Amino acid sequence: MSDARGEILDRLRRSLKRGAHDDARAAALTARLAEHRRNLVPARAQSLDHRGQIDLFVAMAEEVEATVARVAGAAAVPQAVVDFLTRHNLPARLVMTPDPQLADIPWPAQPMLEIRRGRAADADVTGVTACFAAIAETGTLMLLSGPASPTRNNFLPDNHIAVLRAGQVTASYEDGWDRLRAAAPLPDGGFALPRVVNFITGPSRTADIEQRLVLGAHGPRRLHIILVEEAQAGHGEPTAE
């Protein structure tokens, strides 16, 4: 295959009527890659203060059929989970990612909840995950894969409950990238991108039959966001992730 590689690059350069870039040009392009310059970022969320961004996030998420429960602190999360399960007549069983971000939630306060920590399976009806950040601009959650946050948990269960800290809400995707780069810096100035970054905006949907919107195509039928608004030391700040 190596000759294919060489031939494709040759043809590209012939079409561009030049040879491979010289060192100066390559260095300029390398610098462009490293500087992570932002292009135009819409004013919609950037122009708001943090409270305004949180409200915008909630409004945008609800617009795409996510539901949001705003609670005053981590202690209120188990009750919010039970409320959601009750409202939809769901079994009191959860599969939860073993995410340290969920460790401060007092689950034993709801002894009826049966919780399994780990990777989701097909039979799991409801899953709970944490988030890395949330984008106010479009009501989008940003989740990362990792040892404590298997990707499939975002997709297999019919109901996805995402626990989001108010401090994790940012204006734009670009803010999300900055937080990610700050969270996992590498000595060479780069950063460690996790295997998967999931941007999730509402529950799964399709309009492939007569353009009629149906929720729950292959991923979750419901996306329920529990937004924890109490200031949490050690959560949501870029340096603490």
Place this chain on the structure above:
Amino acid sequence: MRATSRAFKENVRHALADDNLQAAMAMLREGFPGRRANAVARLPEFEALRNEGAAIKDHVLENLDFYLERFEHNAVAAGGHVHWCRTSDEACAAVLAICRALGAKTATKGKSMIGEEIAINDYLEANGVTPIETDLGEYIVQIRHEPPSHIIAPAIHLLKEQVADSFRATHTHLDPARPLDEARQMCDEARQILRQKFLAADVGITGANFLVAETGSSIIVTNEGNGDLTQTLPKAHIVLASLEKLVPTLEDATTLLRLLARSSTGQEFSTYTTISTGPRRPEDDDGPAEYHVVLVDNGRSDLLGGEFREMLRCIRCAACINHCPVYGAVGGHSYGWVYPGPMGAVLTPTLIGIAEAGHLPNASTFCGRCESVCPVKIPLPKLMRHWREREFAQKLNPAPARWALAAWAFLALRPALYRRAAASAARLLGALGRRRGRFRTLPLAGGWTDVRDLPAPEGRSFMSLWAEREKRR
């Protein structure tokens, strides 16, 4: 897939007489343009973003060799494999080799237009690997043994009753009397069947909306979540991507993503935007053990050097298709190959030849809606005109059309003669058509008057009216 673009006119006759298709196309015309217009109206920066999107793509194309090498370097550093393929055949062989090495029996698939272009499904099927389309629309056309008719809504040409019939004919293990009246029921049925396929598949194949040079990542965008299950659960994730999918940074990808969903479905953002980098990490609890990117040239490197370079900016949003009055009348299958509508009219001849696809760039009124909605401002009418010029230069269009064009050119190059000829034609037709105001038939113009009336001119040519107006001032 075998191209039927040569039979475009016949395809169109069938399409216009197909009541189901016409009902489905009416829904398309009502749906997509309004949703896009709403999304655009909500984002004051949209026009500025279009300029930035086009500039990013132009910058990438100008430096494509550099960004491809950088992408490869970073993808490999993250543990991935990059396969360079000159042709469809090489790309199909690369995919099969990966499947064979894993002893794969089935491969789930996310929707991929490059997959359609290289006809990977037929190839895998013929070589003992069963491909399973998982996007609902793609699944529907796969079980009907049809090609997709639209690049983001593959089953847009069908009514729900037709889908229900196909489900009953295919899912014979289910109760034949089950209700399938609503899209909801059919979606649930497909979900149940495909969930088992996701869990059992050995390999998952997706396309890529973008490849990020900075990180060696691939990005896919879906609403269903099928792409994510496709690439998360099996042993290997294979990404099929054509060369021009490169973007420099995550920031650049972000700008194009802001344009993509709004232009495409009128959503603010697609439900799932997923950035994948390499295989599962040693400490991860899930994800594919292998991550392969199959880079497909298939003519792009040559396209880069010619007058069609701007077409390589395309991000496959389908806005041009959704706003095209011709597509909206005749549907995607009429175009006879993978890419329909205005983008197809430009791209298809580059891939299967202008001799085969010459009708497509002619199937346009040059109304310009495609260019006006294109998120990366591709001058589609101009590019279609280039094809018409080439077709004429290669003497590929029919003789009467060539004679008429030659006659017109003779006059057009002699302005005084042209003016006299136009004035007398206008006078004659104006006198003949005065009573009715239109013609039902005209000699030599049957192609026009067979299907519609020709409005009669008012008796004066534009040039003489203009001259008179100027005199009065």
